[in-house]
Amino acid sequence: MPNPSPDFRYPLRWRLMDGVERLADTLWPRSMSRHTGWLFITPAILLVGLLVLGLIQIGDASLRVLDTATFLPSEDWSLTNYRKALASSTYLTVAWRSLSGAVLVTVLTLILAFPYAYALVRVRKAWIRKALLITLFLPFFIGQVVRAYGWLIILGNSGMVNEALSLVGVAPMRLLFNYGAVVFGLVQYMLPFAVLLLVPALTAIPEETETAAGSLGASWPRILWHVLLPMAKPGLIGAGLVVFTLTLTDFAVPAMLGGGSQDYIANAIYDQFFRTADQGLGSALALMLVAAGSVLVGLVFMVFGAGTLAMGGRK
Amino acid sequence: MSGGSSAESTAGNPVAVVAQGVDMDFGTGAMAVKNAAFSLERGRFLTILGPSGSGKTTLLRMIAGFQTPTRGTILIGGRPADAVAPHRRSVGMVFQKLALFPHMTVEENVAFPLKMRRFNPREIPERVAHYLDLVRLAGFSKRRINALSGGQQQRVAIARALVFEPELLLLDEPLAALDRKLREEMQLEFRRIQKELGVTTINVTHDQREALVVSDEIIVMDQGEIQQQASPVGMYRRPANPFVAHFIGVSSFLTGRRTGTGLTVNGTECAGQAVDDIAPGLAAQGAIRAEQVRIAAPGGDLSGCDTVLEGQVSDSIFEGERLLYFVRLPALETTVQIYHHDPAEQAPYARGATVSVGWNARDLLIFPAKDR
Numbered sequence: 088m089p090n091p092s093p094d095f096r097y098p099l100r101w102r103l104m105d106g107v108e109r110l111a112d113t114l115w116p117r118s119m120s121r122h123t124g125w126l127f128i129t130p131a132i133l134l135v136g137l138l139v140l141g142l143i144q145i146g147d148a149s150l151r152v153l154d155t156a157t158f159l160p161s162e163d164w165s166l167t168n169y170r171k172a173l174a175s176s177t178y179l180t181v182a183w184r185s186l187s188g189a190v191l192v193t194v195l196t197l198i199l200a201f202p203y204a205y206a207l208v209r210v211r212k213a214w215i216r217k218a219l220l221i222t223l224f225l226p227f228f229i230g231q232v233v234r235a236y237g238w239l240i241i242l243g244n245s246g247m248v249n250e251a252l253s254l255v256g257v258a259p260m261r262l263l264f265n266y267g268a269v270v271f272g273l274v275q276y277m278l279p280f281a282v283l284l285l286v287p288a289l290t291a292i293p294e295e296t297e298t299a300a301g302s303l304g305a306s307w308p309r310i311l312w313h314v315l316l317p318m319a320k321p322g323l324i325g326a327g328l329v330v331f332t333l334t335l336t337d338f339a340v341p342a343m344l345g346g347g348s349q350d351y352i353a354n355a356i357y358d359q360f361f362r363t364a365d366q367g368l369g370s371a372l373a374l375m376l377v378a379a380g381s382v383l384v385g386l387v388f389m390v391f392g393a394g395t396l397a398m399g400g401r402k
Numbered sequence: 403m404s405g406g407s408s409a410e411s412t413a414g415n416p417v418a419v420v421a422q423g424v425d426m427d428f429g430t431g432a433m434a435v436k437n438a439a440f441s442l443e444r445g446r447f448l449t450i451l452g453p454s455g456s457g458k459t460t461l462l463r464m465i466a467g468f469q470t471p472t473r474g475t476i477l478i479g480g481r482p483a484d485a486v487a488p489h490r491r492s493v494g495m496v497f498q499k500l501a502l503f504p505h506m507t508v509e510e511n512v513a514f515p516l517k518m519r520r521f522n523p524r525e526i527p528e529r530v531a532h533y534l535d536l537v538r539l540a541g542f543s544k545r546r547i548n549a550l551s552g553g554q555q556q557r558v559a560i561a562r563a564l565v566f567e568p569e570l571l572l573l574d575e576p577l578a579a580l581d582r583k584l585r586e587e588m589q590l591e592f593r594r595i596q597k598e599l600g601v602t603t604i605n606v607t608h609d610q611r612e613a614l615v616v617s618d619e620i621i622v623m624d625q626g627e628i629q630q631q632a633s634p635v636g637m638y639r640r641p642a643n644p645f646v647a648h649f650i651g652v653s654s655f656l657t658g659r660r661t662g663t664g665l666t667v668n669g670t671e672c673a674g675q676a677v678d679d680i681a682p683g684l685a686a687q688g689a690i691r692a693e694q695v696r697i698a699a700p701g702g703d704l705s706g707c708d709t710v711l712e713g714q715v716s717d718s719i720f721e722g723e724r725l726l727y728f729v730r731l732p733a734l735e736t737t738v739q740i741y742h743h744d745p746a747e748q749a750p751y752a753r754g755a756t757v758s759v760g761w762n763a764r765d766l767l768i769f770p771a772k773d774r
Contacts, residue, residue, distance in 0.1 A: 299501035301488045302466055303562065304518035313514070317505045 142377075149370035160367055168371035178355065178372070184266070185351040186379070189335040192273045196330050197323060199274065200281035204322075205315075207282065208289040227279045235343040238272055239263065264346030272340040277333060281326040288322020289315075325396045328384055335380055352376045417480065418444040418570060418602040419465065424474035426460050426626075434460040436626040438474070442604070442619070447596050449605045449613040451649070452623035458606045459574060461623070465604060466572050467491050479569050489518070494563030495572040499579075500555055502547045508534070508558050509543035515566045533561040536595060553584050560595065571596070573605040577612065589615050610650045614638065622646050640677070644769050647689040652726075654695070654738040656688040657771065664688075664709075665768050670733045673708035674766030685771035693741040694765035697727060697751070698758045707760030713738075715751045725750055729759055 096102075115126070151160035152167045172178050203219070210216050226234055241247045242262040249259040262268060292315065300310045316323070338353040345351075350358075352372060359369030419442045426435040435457040442448050450458040463469045465476055467488035476483050483491060494515075503511050512530045521529070534540050537557035547555065556576060563571060573592065577585045593616045596603050607613055613620050614634045622629040622637070622645070630642035641647035644655065658667035660681065664674035665688045674688050696704055704710050713731040727740040738759065742750075751757055 293499060293501060295497050295499055295501040296503065298468060298488075299495070299497050300503075300514070300518075302468075302491075302493060302495045303515035304489045304566065305514075306489055306518075309518060313518075314503060318503075320505075 142374075145370040145373055148366050149374050151367050153365045153367050158364070168367045169375070171368060172371050172375065181350050181352055181355050182375075182379075184349065185335055185353075185376075188266070188270060188273070188341075188351065189331050192270055192277060192334045193327050193331045195270070195274045196277045196281045197327055200278055200285055200326065201319070201323075203278070204282045204285035204289050207286055209294065223279050223282055226275070231276060231339045232343070234276065235272055235340055238268075238275075238344060242268065263344060264348055266345075266349055268344040269341050269349045269351075272344040273334050273337060276337075276340060277330045280333065281330050284326035284329055285319065285322045288319045288325070292318045320391070324387065324391050324393070328387060328393075328396060332380055332384060336376065416443050418442050418446070418478070419604070420475075420477040421461070421465075422475045422477070424461070424464065424476060425472045426457070426464060426469065427472040433472075433626050435464070435471075438623075438626075438628050440621055440628060440631050442602065444602050445600045446618045447593070447603045447605070447616060448619045448621065449607060449617040450621045450623060451607060451610060451613040453608055453649070455625075456623040457626040458608075458623045462572055462574055462604060462606045465570070466493055466495050492566075492569040493572060494566065494568035494570070495574065496556075496559045496563045496576040498575045500559040500576065502555060502558055502562070504547050506547070507543065508539065508545050508547065508550070511547065511558055512561045512565050515562060519566050521566070529565055530561075533565045536564070536598070537561045537591075552580055553588060556580070556588055557591075560592070564595070564599065564601065567601075569602065571601045571603040573603065575606055575608070577607070578609075585609075585612070586615075592616055614650070620650075622649060624649075641689070641767065642677070644687050644689055644772065647767065647769075652692040652739055652741070653689045654692065654736075656690075656734060656736060656766070658686060658688070660684050660686040660768065664763065664766065667734045667736070670711070671709075672734070672766060673761075673763035674768045675764055676768040678770060680768065680770050686768050687771050688766045688768050690738070690761055690766045692726065692739040693743075694761055695738055695740040696760050697729065697740045697742055698760075699751075700756050700758050702758055704758055704760035706762065708763040709766075710758055710760040713757060713759050715753055715755045715757055717753060718750055720750075727751065727757075729757060731759065 097105075115123070148160065149168055150164035150166070151162075152165060153159075154161055203223070207216060207219050210219070229237075239246075243249070244259055244261065244263075246262075248262060253259060296314060296318070297310055300314045301307075305313060335351075336353050337351060338357065341349050341351040342354050342357075345354075353376075356369050356372045356376070359365045359372060419440075421438050421440050424435055424438040425433060427433045438457075438461055450461060452458040460469065464471050465478070465483075467483065467486060470484060478491065478493070503514065506514065509530055512533060513526050516526045516529060517523075530543070531540070534543055537560050539554060539557050539561065542550070542554065547558065550558065559576060577588050580588060589612055592603075592605070596616075605612075605616060617634055619631065620634055620637050621631045624645050630637060630646050632640070632642075637646065638650055641650065647653045648655070656665060656667045656672060658665045658672070660676065660683060661671060662682055663671070665672045665686055667688070672688060674690075676686075680686050696707060698704050700712060711731050711733050713729040715727055716730045716737060717728040719726040723743070725742045727742060728737050729740055730737050740759065
């Protein structure tokens, strides 16, 4: 060891780092370095494992019927809760509302997000791109509940929109607490997610490809249809799946903008857990939602591939 | 099939493309293209050659219709093209990065312009097959683009640009990214296909070898301006100015003053001939090709040379079929480059060796000095 003088000492930070390294070597010897990757994803695996345990418990709860006399779940298992949920026309309406709403919101969001993402990718002036990004993200940072509340103020019976309408002589109308208001609020909430997921897909399309399609005789709508949309397909699928699953399970927007008349499945589950305290029925509904969502996503995966969600893996 | 419907409509007009006083100003300081004017006959292969930033690609993009000239007119087939959108022009283009459609097969890529230009659907498969055959890709029609090699992708791009029988084929440096062997192979392919179809072609490149190999005509551009339009041989033998002499081939430059018989450099008379009339005594620049300078042992045989000088070899580079010498000439206070062919015939001159250097008066071209 070259040591310039007997009283030479390395800086404190170096010695500390050496100590940490020695400690790491004893705790996790070099021979284990092949498994270091596993070490890093262990926390994530534990987290997912907890989730699975929770699901098992919910599964167990869903098979026990609430005894209305004692308010305790039954000792034995039965499928009563599932039968009750499937036989109830209320739940079927809620399920249909959630599913059709999720599909509608997904389609509308993609239609709005595509031109927005395209503009973000292709616009040349940096300040326009910044303005577009800020406009997109400002609401994103505000949070869902506050934003929904904002819509209550704007769309209320004496809100800004109705005030403006009254100026041109239109009688105030009920803009809130209906299906349209919920879809509107959800689309507005989902737009940034969809744009963010579409941007990488559109960035991957070279501008020259569009120019080439033009020089080969394609007009602008045909470039969109024959070149842009097919090439952006992975992004559209990825964005569509994320928006669909988030919408299907959304709670706050249907609760606030639907005003209790436009419940989604999540709201029905909430009611069972926290209002009627029927954990069994709530669990059954929750599991049916998980199943329906998984089946639909699985179907999309099988038909179209996972899109950008495949993370570069094969279909 | 080689005539095509689009060509017939302009039959009788021997001029395919004319540019008249074309300017392009992006508003970023210097103009991208300044007062470009040229004309190109039908069936010719023109290469626009220039360093990067010379405006050659901008000029090509204006011909394709992707950009509108700030001033001036471009006529295609005798008609002003300025108001015609790119997808309505009869122009096929091969792009630098090819811009093939990765979500389509080879066949679908080539059929794309036919579908977009509303060709008879029953005609399409036959046409596609014909052009895939022309670029020697028969049997690849069902392949995905990503499953092809670089050279095969080039061929798809060519077929796609030609299949609708455009009046004009534009090539935007499509060979720039290829390795040398493949590039040279594709240059010959471009030439073969162009001769076979007789389609008027404009190629853009910064590769002087490519320009010499493929073209009937060359335009050299620098800083947005056309420097010279000539045949490859004409351009090589008679460059219009020092820039062209410098850009095509390997030349040495001598700076001095014009005399009656040539150029005086640092007090030494050098035999040469003036390209333009320059009054004696004015500052002038001489250019001579490396292969026109002869090299010999001191006092060796340089018979026929009008100027003979002594110098020292400062470096030599072995290039395979020839040697490139750098010889310092103290009398001129400059270094000249000399190609020596058949280097195997004799041992090369060592670094520092004294040699005799000579040239013929007709090979030293004298231009007016650009700056004074």
